[in-house]
Amino acid sequence: MKQVRVRFAPSPTGALHIGGVRTALYNYLFAKKHGGVFILRIEDTDQTRYVPGAEEYIIESLRWFQILPDEGPGFGGKYGPYRQSERKTLYANYVQQLIDAGNAYYAFDTPDELEALRESDPPFKYDAQSRMKLKNSLVLPPDEVSTLLENGRNIAIRMKVPENEIITFEDSIRGQVSFSTGELDDKVIMKGDGMPTYHMANIVDDRLMEISHVIRGEEWLSSTAHHILLYRFFGW
Numbered sequence: 001m002k003q004v005r006v007r008f009a010p011s012p013t014g015a016l017h018i019g020g021v022r023t024a025l026y027n028y029l030f031a032k033k034h035g036g037v038f039i040l041r042i043e044d045t046d047q048t049r050y051v052p053g054a055e056e057y058i059i060e061s062l063r064w065f066q067i068l069p070d071e072g073p074g075f076g077g078k079y080g081p082y083r084q085s086e087r088k089t090l091y092a093n094y095v096q097q098l099i100d101a102g103n104a105y106y107a108f109d110t111p112d113e114l115e116a117l118r119e120s121d122p123p124f125k126y127d128a129q130s131r132m133k134l135k136n137s138l139v140l141p142p143d144e145v146s147t148l149l150e151n152g153r154n155i156a157i158r159m160k161v162p163e164n165e166i167i168t169f170e171d172s173i174r175g176q177v178s179f180s181t182g183e184l185d186d187k188v189i190m191k192g193d194g195m196p197t198y199h200m201a202n203i204v205d206d207r208l209m210e211i212s213h214v215i216r217g218e219e220w221l222s223s224t225a226h227h228i229l230l231y232r233f234f235g236w
């Protein structure tokens with residue numbers, strides 16, 4: 001069997017709460033049970049939610065609980081850096097691959113435009129239905145896209161979620177889980193500041209850090225459908 005490598009991947013957006021500790025503990029116990037490796041990865045790509053001192057607090061808490069990582073910031077390991085903000089340049093290449101293959105596109109809608117759409121009823125979703133009516137590189141003529149890219153303002157890169165598909169995967173607790181792509185939106189994978197979003201950075205790092213099992217809070221279950229699509233786009 002492949003070596004078990006699991007990660008606790010908190011975002012330093014505030015104090016570590018008990019649900020986070022529980023996730024860390026499950027990862028730790030799973031690693032220990034299988035003679036595997038427990039990794040701490042700091043998911044700090046969302047600069048707007050970054051809270052100074054939160055990372056130190058997380059590490060201090062893990063030390064206090066004696067849930068010590070085998071690899072992570074300040075713990076060593078061959079797969080670093082273990083802080084995503086320090087891996088920024090690495091993600092761009094993967095995003096470009098998605099664009100080149102037609103699995104991602106540039107979106108130029110301004111925050112105000114999106115905000116106005118969100119007030120609509122039924123609720124707005126950037127997806128296969130709406131994307132052809134919006135301001136993006138799937139719709140606009142190439143010369144206008146080039147101008148907007150040079151202009152550099154309000155550029156987001158979104159993944160192109162396929163229409164009418166059922167994404168199915170195995171969850172060890174829930175069993176077989178399915179999501180229809182009709183429920184999923186075209187998630188932003190990279191923002192204008194060149195920082196990847198959680199989804200993009202998370203799947204690239206799980207791949208590069210050779211993570212064997214993903215153990216995370218249940219609130220992330222629906223994101224797994226997006227992650228599976230991204231894995232498929234890369235042929236992983």
Ligand code: GLU
Nearest residue numbers: 009010011043202216220
């Ligand atoms: N950064 C996410 C969090 O804060 C990680 C979720 C995951 O493990 O994929 O919970």
